[in-house]
Amino acid sequence: xxxxxxxxxxxxxxxxxxxxxxxxxxxxxxxxxxxxxxxxxxxxxxxxxxxxxxxxxxxxxxxxxxxxxxxxxxxxxxxxxxxxxxxxxxxxxxxxxxxxxxxxxxxxxxxxxxxxxxxxxxxxxxxxxxxxxxxxxxxxxxxxxxxxxxxxx
Amino acid sequence: xxxxxxxxxxxxxxxxxxxxxxxxxxxxxxxxxxxxxxxxxxxxxxxxxxxxxxxxxxxxxxxxxxxxxxxxxxxxxxxxxxxxxxxxxxxxxxxxxxxxxxxxxxxxxxxxxxxxxxxxxxxxxxxxxxxxxxxxxxxxxxxxxxxxxxxxxxxxxxxxxxxxxxxxxxxxxxxxxxxxxxxxxxxxxxxxxxxxxxxxxxxxxxxxxxxxxxxxxxxxxxxxxxxxxxxxxxxxxxxxxxxxxxxxxxxxxxxxxxxxxxxxxxxxxxxxxxxxxxxxxxxxxxxxxxxxxxxxxxxxxxxxxxxxxx
Numbered sequence: 063x064x065x066x067x068x069x070x071x072x073x074x075x076x077x078x079x080x081x082x083x084x085x086x087x088x089x090x091x092x093x094x095x096x097x098x099x100x101x102x103x104x105x106x107x108x109x110x111x112x113x114x115x116x117x118x119x120x121x122x123x124x125x126x127x128x129x130x131x132x133x134x135x136x137x138x139x140x141x142x143x144x145x146x147x148x149x150x151x152x153x154x155x156x157x158x159x160x161x162x163x164x165x166x167x168x169x170x171x172x173x174x175x176x177x178x179x180x181x182x183x184x185x186x187x188x189x190x191x192x193x194x195x196x197x198x199x200x201x202x203x204x205x206x207x208x209x210x211x212x213x214x215x
Numbered sequence: 216x217x218x219x220x221x222x223x224x225x226x227x228x229x230x231x232x233x234x235x236x237x238x239x240x241x242x243x244x245x246x247x248x249x250x251x252x253x254x255x256x257x258x259x260x261x262x263x264x265x266x267x268x269x270x271x272x273x274x275x276x277x278x279x280x281x282x283x284x285x286x287x288x289x290x291x292x293x294x295x296x297x298x299x300x301x302x303x304x305x306x307x308x309x310x311x312x313x314x315x316x317x318x319x320x321x322x323x324x325x326x327x328x329x330x331x332x333x334x335x336x337x338x339x340x341x342x343x344x345x346x347x348x349x350x351x352x353x354x355x356x357x358x359x360x361x362x363x364x365x366x367x368x369x370x371x372x373x374x375x376x377x378x379x380x381x382x383x384x385x386x387x388x389x390x391x392x393x394x395x396x397x398x399x400x401x402x403x404x405x406x407x408x409x410x411x412x413x414x415x416x417x418x419x420x421x422x423x424x425x426x427x428x429x430x431x432x433x434x435x436x437x438x439x440x441x442x443x444x445x446x447x448x449x450x451x452x453x454x455x456x457x458x459x460x461x462x463x464x465x466x467x468x469x470x471x472x473x474x475x476x477x478x479x480x481x482x483x484x485x486x487x488x489x490x491x492x493x494x495x496x497x498x499x500x501x502x503x504x505x506x507x508x509x510x511x512x513x514x515x516x517x518x519x520x521x522x523x524x525x
Binding site for chain 1: 324
């Protein structure tokens with residue numbers, strides 16, 4: 063019988079198949095910090111049959127918003143979201159990298175109009191490659207490869 | 216082909232056929248641009264020129280083009296005297312211009328400003344240069360000049376020389392030339408090479424330009440030498456500017472090795488990258504190129520306001 067490292071959760075979300083080492087970044091994206099009232103479990107460097115090593119995050123009493131799922135897809139494009147309700151997996155899906163990314167990533171070009179604080183422009187990108195993820199700014203056309211570091215938290 | 220009401224933000228937004236149509240239309244504008252005929256094509260129409268950055272050629276040529284077509288011009292050449300100086304956002308300035316004019320020409324220091332502005336304007340927005348980004352009307356007049364000098368653009372060998380990193384005209388130009396199956400050679404000092412995304416964009420459509428730091432090696436069989444200024448204002452550090460300023464100089468010595476019918480182009484203003492002695496040679500096309508701003512911008516104004524009709 064397998065040893066259970068972390069207890070199952072009653073209600074909440076399990077984010078599985080996060081690339082190893084990215085779990086803490088996922089928590090940051092979800093604004094999970096010391097103020098959170100519910101239980102959060104973080105598993106790092108877990109053996110996975112499919113992907114070698116992976117990270118897993120479990121958050122009790124919270125279901126993710128679509129914008130949060132989009133953000134996760136940009137750093138963990140193979141992540142699986144499991145919505146748990148009363149200990150049962152009520153929904154399960156693999157995140158999908160959106161074709162257009164609005165308001166969740168900042169342009170790396172400091173001279174881009176979308177970075178002008180006066181204008182309050184919602185940054186918009188077109189996904190020009192999903193593997194690896196490359197986004198193109200709709201305004202200045204700069205291509206962004208290190209998307210993880212540009213996610214707006 | 217639909218031009219009426221259209222924004223002119225990036226040359227990539229236009230097909231090759233549409234570009235050729237603009238050049239053909241510009242051809243028809245030459246007599247009026249030279250003052251030989253007077254037109255009333257855009258009588259009663261108002262061009263709003265919003266220049267958040269200094270410009271001589273772009274602004275004056277647009278204003279001149281509009282007036283030759285019979286239209287009027289309002290706007291500002293310097294934001295310090297406008298409501299922008301009081302803290303007005305670009306979005307609000309555009310909304311105002313949208314109410315006062317029929318077409319907007321915008322020059323702005325931030326990249327993507329014209330695309331952003333077009334989201335707030337119901338009237339056409341023409342990008343008059345956005346930071347180190349796009350300058351589509353310059354590209355169109357450059358293409359017009361090459362076609363005028365060479366009879367056609369296709370198959371020509373074109374050197375883009377100088378600041379290829381920050382020089383906005385060369386980015387638009389590279390994409391446009393790729394549409395015309397031009398053989399491109401990029402010559403720049405180290406550190407001012409063509410941005411990788413432009414190179415990637417070109418290779419995605421099957422175009423692989425030659426990149427070099429040595430102009431002497433490639434001058435002999437070129438048809439067009441497109442020279443750009445190394446722009447001091449784009450450098451945050453003056454030391455970095457001084458390292459590369461004056462790297463290339465187009466002079467009679469260099470041109471000895473060039474084809475007799477090589478044309479030298481420059482979007483102007485030049486500093487010392489083209490020697491004054493070149494001005495008197497048949498190679499010098501930069502002043503004709505500057506004149507071409509008028510017919511090409513006339514064509515663009517006419518097309519976005521009136522469409523393709525006569």
